[in-house]
Amino acid sequence: MPVTLVKERFPSKVGEVTLGATAEQGGTRDSVVVVGGDNLLPFLHFEGKVVHRPVIAMEVTDIVPPWNEAIKAQFGDVLDNPAAWAKKCVDEFGADLIYVKLIGADPEGFNRSPEDCARVVKDVLAAVGVPLIVVGCETPEKDNEVMAAVAEATAGENLLIGLAEQDNYKSIAAAAMVHKHNVIARSPLDINICKQLNILINEMGLPLNKIVIDPMIGGLGFGIEYAYSIMERARLGALANDKMLSMPMICTVGYESNRAKEANESVEAFPDWGELADRGVLWETLTATALLQVGASILVMRNPAAVKLVQHNIADLVEVAEA
């Protein structure tokens, strides 16, 4: 007997956000990336449409990153050259976007000027045709200056810039508004703060389709379950027509997963954990694939080997099931 299946008909969908701008649109990108738009729970093709597949943004920093050798070795000699590094991510590893993190701005580190930071971003823009995500050094006052300079220098490029947080969102949202960029709104694993922040940013005049949510994640083995459930709730909220939760979500997978000891320690140090080569790659991969199941739209990743596996996983999931 045919079974009557339960197919949810959700009243709403995840909002769409367009990143980047082509020459006609006032920018210089070869093509744009659109995220969001889905009216279903992740990859359940039987109840809606996967409008835009999830995308991978690869991380590029403006100083040589302190990552483990297994990751660094895959990039060869480009890690001291953000433009060449970004190009490699796109040409060789198939990155959909580049995520530039301006760590060099850190007042307790290189303390680079906002102008220098903007120049790095311009260099990367010149080197690749994909849209860019740009964040600062996670020192709020400095980031406000840096992002204002970056936003201005790249006006028209429709970047995704961050990070707007509950106690520091005004300057960055203003910079995005004036220079026509999108904003990452980050909240500490909390649905209410997430909504509140979106309301505040929206009240300043930035439209909802210019906001992407960073729910903050924990990596595999270090709190991923909190992110998993917060994101699942947010996705259900978006589908149930909660407009302040309906933005696509970005997850800093590479950063969180690679902080774990399990992603870095050799088999000699932990014989019971097995070879680092597989373990490290999978630590980042599973952090990504688990969050794909609860609605991640943009995965920020760093290990090219993990990127490849996640690309396969996404391809498998967006493939439309045969009837």
Added chain:
Amino acid sequence: MGLTGLEIYKQLPKKNCGECGTPTCLAFAMALAAGKGALDSCPYVSDAAREALDSAAAPPIRAIKFGNGSVLGDETVLFRHDKTFYHPTTILVHVSDVWSDADISAKVEEVNGLEFDRVGLHYSMDGIAIVNESGDAARFAQVVQKVAAATEKSLVILSDKVEALQSAVPPVAARKPLIGSATEENYETVVALAKEQALPVILKANGLDALNDLVEKAQALGYKEFVLDPGSRKPVETLANLTHLRRLAIKKKFRPFGYPVVAFTTKNEPLDEIAEASIYVTKYASALVLKASKKGQVLPLLTLRQNIYTDPQKPIQVEPTLHAVGDVNENSPVYVTTNFSLTYYSVEGEVEASKIPSYILPVETDGTSVLTAYAAGKYEPEKIAEALLNCGVVDKVKHRNVIIPGYVAVISGKLQEKSGWKVIVGPRESSGIVSFARSLSL
């Protein structure tokens, strides 16, 4: 589960005779709905009513037990935030009877060795699925016995051929394997074998409609120890089927699908296979058969399983009492952290690696991380001082130095004032503890 008093009342005789110990049928129904009393107290309830109530009261997904402590199913929600998931996906490694004896032994040895310790938790692989790919019944029976002798873990015995199952299963029935698969063609014999040996059996059909038919027919044989296999072998289809089965069981209490579900991976490259497996671990597979079995490949998957199946209401915690690491003495350093198990074991691992015997005091923070606790006002200097002074360490060390997490450096002045101890700010990440500890001169 979840029947209302009125729903139960409808099934009662409505004699209001009081023999059940409550004055009226309605009162009795209300008591049953509240989980008090047993249906048997009413002498007049009809067999039909008893069956209706029993099946309505049964959990939405039946619990199926097999092997060495494996429990499948018995889940009650679709999303872990609605309550929790209860029975972590049972994960089994595929072993084929076309392999050489030496390869089989090596694989079983490898699976036996899949034991891991991290952050105070122990993970292991649950068992082995022996698959009859040779088509040869005698060979299959021989391999099943060989594997059974070589491992204590749970076993799944899989063949398309009735004769192969008939010869392989009975000798190892005492191990309570899960057997399969019963299909449209052979279900009568296979279910009969399962019933006779009192073993759970996988029902496999191609697609959900066919599976529904098969379950109905198999149930009509008077047996209910089933695990379902909707037959799909493509990730996106398997995800859809796992979701449909879980939704119908939970939201509609659709009885034919009220059984646990087994999934099989299809990717051949091991890392791709683990990524595929992560889909089924997050989305509803009760059991999962996979080929990859290297430690470095399996640990990430078992970690994900543990994470997804932790109870969202209760972070895993450690006793907020003084812990000694190594052969401590009166000069040993004293670290304070929180009682969130993840935080505590991150610190303990590094303190151990420093090879300097030390004390660690996890302060009671309701199982939250350092910054979460600090932000929530659960890691205040007053509280830490009190824990420090009351935990007994005062009598155990002769120095008065306490090391705090780098993330809460701001509390050092206040803590020093409240406790009278000298506060040393440690590194932010626990990974900095080894070099930090070496540089300490207490």
